[in-house]
Amino acid sequence: MSYDLIIKNGLVILDSGEVETDVAVKDGVIVAIGSELGEAEKVIDASGLVVSPGMVDAHVHITDPGGGYRDEWEGYVTGTASCAKGGVTSFMEMPLNQVPATVDGQSLEIKYHAGVGKLKSDVGSFGGVVPFNLSGGIQELHKGGVAAYKCFMATCGDRSIDGDFMNVDDYSLYEGMRQVAKTGKVLAIHAENAAITDKLGEIAYKNGETTLKAYVASRPVFTEVEPIRRAILFAKETGCRIHICHIACPEGVAEVTKARKSGVDVTCETCTHYLYFDTDELDAIGPVVKCSPPIRDKANQNGMWEKLLAGEIDFVTSDHSPCTPDLKDKDNAFEAWGGISGVQNNVDVLFDEGVQKRGMSLRQFADIIAANPAARYDLAQKGRISLGKDADFVLIKPNAPYTLKAEELEYRNKISPYIGRKIGAQVIQTILRGHVIYSKESGVSRDFIGEFIKK
Template identity: 30%
Template structure:
């Protein structure tokens, strides 16, 4: 089966070039302009006036499977990812049972491969049951299929535990991705402390709960030499700490979410749980700082932190007691393209680098993030010219907890291929 994607603007080696893409046996066979004979192919996909990219890479998703499949499953989460143009994702370990033994990791990898329409790289937890101070067997977890380690959803509270975990991760040569949050500095807050929290009558948590733990971890990372990756950076102090650490040669990378780029706490219209996430939306000066951090290379990549919940866990009229998190896989590229690229803040090549090339390279995902011959045919095609509305009915995820529902955007996904097979098609097109 030969498939030809014809006439698209292709993102190749950091540049946009008009080219045709030939796919055969699940791989990219050729890439060029006018060099591929159309009559020798079985299927032609007209990509004129469309953007053709390597499948996007998201190193931070929550698929809730096993244990919380009323929120999401591997199947629905992966279909949501494909709907957003993602073909490779990193699944976090806050599930039940927690993948903290080699057997559990192997079971999750097997489940992922069977049920997913995209490629899933599986995180191991750092500690047993993602709690306490007992470390997992890092070498055994790597051998069983873990691609990185994280206790995401919970900050590691003890410096000694983090130090030992970093040392073990460094030994096996895998990243340690940290949810940075000092619980002693939260004070029961459900959003960032400040004028908006006061206006809404909600308890606020100071943003130093994030930056204080980052400061601790950066010192430990320098000593251990680990690849220390910071999840969902959100404050100006955090950005400055990472900037200084990189200058000092610390092996640190970090990500920012679409929602922390797009929203600040003053955008929260009411006591609405669809605006409750962890870390919470910060002040406008923090939002500007993470934008600047992306542009100057302090922040390496964008990751969604896709976090679906049931309607019961997200009562729209109260943040108190509501679960943290919003969905993101299906809205990330379109929202960022519309709000930042079309306005000239980011270039399109910058956005694609942050959402494909850099996460693949930094996390050692060698078969992702590049559009080139020999690579798997993991490809997304986007329509940059047609405005469409984000609707609740259009979501593939079980979760509809997304504050961007109703927004009108450009950059919607037309087609996502994984190993040359259709993982998502806006028009319902399929082929063998």
């Protein structure tokens, strides 16, 4: 048999663990794994490289369309190019910060239309759960093919912008869960106590606080833990499958573990930046590293690594949430936009920090970047190197340190807290359904072969 592509001599991460073998691709899917596979139109020699499933980044914000308000934020062209360069072959797109937010059938179609001819990676969509779409919007999103839903328990959205996203109150969360449960899909939740964090932030600001360290103090650990508990209680009551987004403290992870052991269908994620940065370095970096929940102290970070390595955190995401530079360039941290640009540096940073520095197994690495998020959101063709799956790969060169420069970023606005950082591994190639969408030698492909994944 003649194949379209064979990847030879790489250390391939399979379900059974890593093995030096070859992988053959035909018509965009994996059709053979082994040695002496035969001939192919294209052969990639992966000697010295780790061949991992392409990353399924389960938490990415693309602001397309911008609706006249956010037109200069991250669009599909630059966002998916950044994915390609970073080893992300598919991602789950949040229902905000695009305008209009993705909260019903019409806004979902607007988003799909905005992505036509602009995708370099595959995209699964979240639909929003907001107080104003409980009379049919959730059902329209289900019919339109969203892979899952998302809501905010923290304050979000700009009320001066018609069609912007909005956080849920307790009733909206409860009723939204009841409706999502009937679809069988997962509700992903940003869990922070809005009333307390908003008031603590207001008090700190009025008291003249300006630093990121003060911002972190205004969002203490318990303001994550309490809403996680509340969401779990509502999930028990409604039967809704839930996922807790971007947990930043081990105490929050412990609540998920406890609930899961009691039979609740709940999973959780953390983000690369919570495993990499700590509070004491934030003010030296500046508002480019501001996010919510906030980046906590070193002891907290160590606790998060313990939870991750122990298997209590299901996957790691970027929560790529970029904006324009002016919204980050603030002397007062409380006035800066909260969001980190990170989708291009998930794979390399996690490989370096997890596998190379902390001894994470390659199998666990592949699980947390690909297999687990694909499984949670029922992306049946994604996440694993096995027969019949989409031929999505990232080829990683271990022990290959480099220092990230701003000009190397594919983002529309080239700002990132990882600029200037020495990263100890490199993405060498990214392959989507058998097509090379990035190589270190030639850069990001000019082709737009990405597709929306509709469920």
